[in-house]
Amino acid sequence: MNDRQDGAPDSTAARVALWRALHVEIDPPPHVLEDENGLKLLAPDEGWRRRGDMDPGFTRPFRASIVARARFIEDLVVEQAGRGLSQYVILGAGLDSFAQRRPEIASRLSVFEIDRAGPQAWKRRRLIELGFGVPDWLRFVPVDFEAGEAWRDRLVTAGFDESKPAIVVSTGVSMYLTKEANAATLRQVAALAPGSTLAMTFLLPLELADPEVRPGLEMAEKGARASGTPFLSFFTSPEIMALARQAGFREVRHVSAADLTQRYFGGRADGLRPPDNAEELLVATTGR
Secondary structure: OOOOOOOOOOHHHHHHHHHHHHHHHHOOOOOOOOOOHHHHHHOOOHHHHHOHHHOHHHHHHHHHHHHHHHHHHHHHHHHHHHOOOOEEEEEOOOOOOHHHHOHHHHOOOEEEEEEOHHHHHHHHHHHHHOOOOOOOOEEEEEOOHHHOOOHHHHHHHOOOOOOOOOEEEEOOOHHHOOHHHHHHHHHHHHOOOOOOEEEEEEEOOHHHOOOOOHHHHHHHHHHHHHOOOOOOOOOOHHHHHHHHHHHOOOEEEEEOHHHHHHHHOOOOOOOOOOOOOOEEEEEEEOOO
16 A cells, blocks of 8 residues: 555555456446546556456456445435535545546535545646546545544645535545544544435455455455555444444445345346455445
8 A cells, every 4th residue: 555656556546446447348238337547547558457466257256346336336426416415525535537437427516535645646647647637626635644644634624614514435445444543434424514424345354255255355465464554454244334323323324245236237147246245335324
């Protein structure tokens, strides 16, 4: 998770973006999510598809999980925007491309991308180079989490209105935080204006994962530990839901891989689907 010399995204963010592109390139339609923007931003060398972590068979369940969670969150944002919500906060935004792919929705919102300063500066530069630009409604909010900076304070400085509800999302982040840090994040979001919604992913204990993906998850865990950013937190669905209720959320629900499969992968002839008991979703809403 450490910055590279040029400030480019870390390997985890890059891998997620490339898996999204792989879904469009090698999985038959209908595509759960059509997103090749991260590939455009990264502009990797021509051999990127031959990398071990891009192998079509190995990545199959993981890329299904990645596009499923992204599509679910996008649908949730569109639904909330339709109800009049006007603020969208992305914690650990990385190479998120909602603003570029769905400008007809995003331009009606204030979109706040929270991430480290180096990768954000790199992303801003690449968006401008590729002609996407950075519209006024897209706000980059640099936060140094390792230095203990408070993202809520930075968010307000960037123009966030604490009197209005927001949708806050966090994907692929919780496993790198301690349980105490996850609880603190939940409390911070739960304290937002009534009617706010949090959607976050969490990683279940590796021994519960589908046998087909357990070796890949264990490999990812070892790689994360070796790079100095170990997986610190695993939750069962009852544990993460209890933590959210303790933080003060009014309504809490678990969105399982089975739920995502039914919603986005039904009727596929290729059998593509996210694995059970790997990375799943918590959706929580503040009281009115």
